[in-house]
Amino acid sequence: MMAGQERIVSVLDIGSTRVKMLIASATGDRLDSILGVGTAPCSSLKRGVVVDMEGVTQAIQTARDEAERMSSYSVSSVIVNVGGTHIxxxxxxxxxxxxxxxxxxxxxxxxxxxxxxxxxxxxxxxxxxxxxxxxxxxxxxxxxxxxxxxxxxxxxxxxxxxxxxxTILDNLRRCVTESGLKVDRLVLEGLASANAVLSSEEKEIGVACVDIGGDTTDLAVFTGGSLSYVAVLPIGGRHVTMDLAMMLKTSLNVAEELKVAYGSVDASRRKDFQDSQVSYSTASGDGVLATTKSYISDVVTSRIEEIAEAVKLELVHSSYNNMLPAGLVLTGGTAMVSHITDKFSEISGLRARMGQPTVDDVVFSSFKNPSFSTSVGLLELGIHSDGAAVQKKKRAFKGLSGLFKGLDLFD
The missing domain is CATH 3.30.1490.110 (Dna Ligase; domain 1)
Structure with missing residues (x-):
């Protein structure tokens, strides 16, 4: 790879709730701009494992088509994330x-x-x-x-x-290849996220990246500047949504909206919500129910506490719990739940902050969001490879306007 040579890097972030594809240009060791982004809902993975190959393949194709249409590039190979409790x-x-x-x-x-x-x-x-x-x-x-x-x-x-x-990795590769793409390489999801949100100093003195995904939570511990421990816990943000849907007898979509709007683990805010009512539709959509905002926060808090306890126990099991002066860095869409870092700090006894991709260029400003940590981390790791095989299309670049309209950033 020649210094100063422009390359195209394409990555595929396959999650348990959504598939994202990003196409970017890079020069040397620097990302220049994100040219295209495609997203598609996906419920065909459970805890990082493909349970419906056709569903995953179709989601990849949809995300690919959108990203290629936006970027004016046709991509033939991608860097793909991998996760799951089998890791x-x-x-x-x-x-x-x-x-x-x-x-x-x-x-x-x-x-x-x-x-x-x-x-x-x-x-x-x-x-x-x-x-x-x-x-x-x-x-x-x-x-x-x-x-x-x-x-x-x-x-x-x-x-x-x-x-x-x-066998799990082969099924994931097969979904990618059946969508018409070649897998350049697989990258551990927690490693990609950590690469996007952790500083070199944090990795040197000791830090744990906690990426709360849909079905799983990825834990990556760094000490002495190097990766020291990884674990994938079978619990994530979608469990919060499912709790709300069950307790409130509503649909997952409505539960997600209520979680985003009123979910908080701040005790003082829940007190303010005590008598504040909110109406929502029933699971069938043919009726209206009501609850208090404080009840929604109580349900969210209960599951967030469970995730934090699971992370604490895993760190104790790893023997690194007392070797993390930089504490915890929370990322993934669920990291945006109000005051979640305070709850993790309270339960773990470690300092905690929210991690989002460290992107400074105005082109990247929309991606400075915890839900894009894995995607941006994959791109940053990708610039150290030879780049994706692409063929320029005769199509105008549409830009990124409107990309985030309707996109659930808590996925």
């Missing part, structure tokens, strides 16, 4: 001896030690998604970033290895 991660080390005269470490030694680190015992239905460098060690000396041309007898490589269930 696992572990730290592993590889070791090789340096036996050549002079003991100078060369590229083939680095390649060999990478292969050694990747030699982990996998189950019959597991495959490696990522091998993420943590550090090199030369003759026991830790913290080395690049060992090339150093002298040593023993070279070690410590990596964080992310694995997933092969």
């Amino acid at each position: 696992t991660g572990l730290v592993n080390r590889g070791l090789v001896a340096i036996s050549r005269p002079g003991r100078e470490i060369q590229k083939d030694d680095v390649d060999r030690v990478w292969e050694s680190a990747k030699a982990v015992l996998l189950g019959p239905n597991q495959e490696i998604i990522h091998v993420i460098p943590r550090q090199y060690l030369v003759d026991g000396q830790e913290g080395i970033k690049d060992p090339l041309r150093m002298s040593g007898i023993r070279l070690e490589f410590e990596a964080f290895i992310v694995t997933g269930q092969s």
